[in-house]
Structures are given as structure tokens and as C-alpha cells.
Amino acid sequence: MPSFLSALKSQVGRKILTAITGIGLVVFVIFHLIGNLKIFGAADAFNSYTYFLESLGWILYILEIGLAICFLLHAWIGISIWLKRRRSRPKGYKKYESKQPNLNHAQKHNDWAARTMIISGIIILAFLIWHLVTFKWGPTDPIMVDGIQMRNLKALVIAKFQNPWIVFSYTAVMILLGIHLKHGFWSAITSLSMKRKQYSTTVYVIGIIIGILLAVGFFFIPLYIYFTGGQGALIAY
Numbered sequence: 001m002p003s004f005l006s007a008l009k010s011q012v013g014r015k016i017l018t019a020i021t022g023i024g025l026v027v028f029v030i031f032h033l034i035g036n037l038k039i040f041g042a043a044d045a046f047n048s049y050t051y052f053l054e055s056l057g058w059i060l061y062i063l064e065i066g067l068a069i070c071f072l073l074h075a076w077i078g079i080s081i082w083l084k085r086r087r088s089r090p091k092g093y094k095k096y097e098s099k100q101p102n103l104n105h106a107q108k109h110n111d112w113a114a115r116t117m118i119i120s121g122i123i124i125l126a127f128l129i130w131h132l133v134t135f136k137w138g139p140t141d142p143i144m145v146d147g148i149q150m151r152n153l154k155a156l157v158i159a160k161f162q163n164p165w166i167v168f169s170y171t172a173v174m175i176l177l178g179i180h181l182k183h184g185f186w187s188a189i190t191s192l193s194m195k196r197k198q199y200s201t202t203v204y205v206i207g208i209i210i211g212i213l214l215a216v217g218f219f220f221i222p223l224y225i226y227f228t229g230g231q232g233a234l235i236a237y
Contacts (some may be wrong), residue, residue: 006182016076019188021074023115026185026210028067029177039154043236048156051150075125082118114187120180127173134160158235161225171219178215182207 035053039046053060082157135156161167183206198221224232 004017007081011081014081015191016079018081019191020075020189021070021077022071022184023192025074026181026188027072029181029214032213035218036221039157039221039233041236046154047143047150047152050147050153051145051148071125071128072114075121078121079118114183119178119181120176122178124180157221158225158230161222162230164226167222167226170222174215174219177218178211179213182211184208 035049038049056063118237135153138156138160140156141154142153143155144150161170186200186204189203189207224234227234
């Protein structure tokens with residue numbers, strides 16, 4: 001415990017903890033998208049998947065508590081780092097550059113994604129709360145699948161994504177999530193000591209690919225449901 005508290009107080013320790021929790025959250029987001037895409041599977045695939053998760057009982061609770069701690073720790077450290085930087089240079093900089101002149105453009109200049117990480121992070125946090133209230137704890141009618149009663153979460157998702165405000169707000173946040181993950185992935189790997197130029201450039205490109213794929217994967221679901229009225233060929237009933 002003392003070493004953990006010391007890590008929270010040191011700049012290097014906080015960067016490493018931010019990186020570790022960030023990578024953990026990226027892994028969670030990937031698996032979460034895979035689960036969400038089951039809405040395009042067999043008629044009962046999505047509801048059976050969510051029922052399976054809920055049937056894990058205490059195992060699911062432990063996973064959710066661990067995920068919540070990881071997310072809150074990541075957010076708290078990120079905000080504290082941002083506040084410390086803001087206090088140390090209240091007037092800001094007109095030019096965002098690294099002090100290392102030999103780095104390529106990706107590492108030498110902080111782009112828009114880097115400078116707005118705190119903003120996108122806070123928006124994502126607010127979205128997460130809404131997401132939990134709307135879907136995880138949202139009201140659903142029971143449905144019978146193979147003699148088992150479960151929540152008809154699929155119907156709730158389809159119903160909610162008929163609302164244009166929800167659909168396009170969801171899409172906008174998913175784009176922000178992709179931007180956040182793009183820079184966050186590169187920053188996390190860099191903080192974990194992968195700093196050689198050839199690797200850093202590769203990781204930066206991988207971060208862009210991950211950000212784009214995850215953003216598109218997530219916002220495709222609401223947009224498809226909305227524009228097909230929930231009756232598209234990819235959705236089985």
C-alpha cells in the first residue's frame with residue numbers, strides 16, 4: 001500500500017498508473033464492442049449474451065468493481081495531472097512541442113486529440129453514467145429463451161435508437177472516444193517505456209487504427225438501427 005500511495009504522488013508513478021489503467025480500459029472497450037455486435041447475430045444472441053453475463057453473479061460484481069476502480073483511478077489521475085500542468089503554466093503555450101528535436105511529427109507536436117484529452121475524458125465519463133442508467137439499469141420486459149426468462153435488452157436498445165437525439169449524441173461521443181483512445185493508446189505505450197523512434201511511430205499508427213475501428217464499430221450500431229427503423233436485414237427476430 002505505501003508503494004501504491006507513493007506512486008500516486010510521483011509524476012512518473014501516476015503516468016505509469018494512467019497507462020496501465022488506460023490499456024486495461026482499451027481491452028474492456030474492445031470486448032464490450034464485440035458483445036454489442038451480437039445484436040446483429042441470431043435473434044436471441046444479444047439477450048442470451050447479456051443473460052450469461054448477469055448469470056455470473058458474484059464474479060460479475062467483482063469484475064464490475066475492478067472495472068469501476070480502474071476507470072475512476074484513470075480519470076482521477078488524468079484530472080490531477082491536467083490540474084497540476086495548468087497550475088504550473090496558467091497562461092498556456094501557443095506552440096505545443098516536445099523538447100526532443102529528433103522525434104517525428106507524431107511525437108514532436110501535441111495534436112488536437114492530445115490537448116483535449118481532459119475534455120473528451122469528462123464527456124466520456126458523463127456518457128458512461130447515462131449509458132448505465134439507460135441500458136444496464138433501464139426498464140425492460142421479460143422474454144423467454146429456451147425456457148429461460150431474461151431481460152429483453154435487445155428491444156430496449158432498438159427502441160432507444162429510434163430517438164434521433166440519442167442516436168446522434170451517441171455517435172458524437174463514440175467519435176470522441178475514438179479520438180481519446182487514439183492518443184491515449186500511444187501515450188500509454190510511450191509511458192511504459194516503448195520510446196524508440198521506430199516503435200513509437202508504429203504504436204502511433206496502431207493507436208489511430210484502434211481508435212477508428214472502435215469508433216466506427218460503436219456508432220454503426222445506433223446509426224444502422226435508426227436508419228432502418230430497427231428492421232434492417234442485419235437484425236434477426
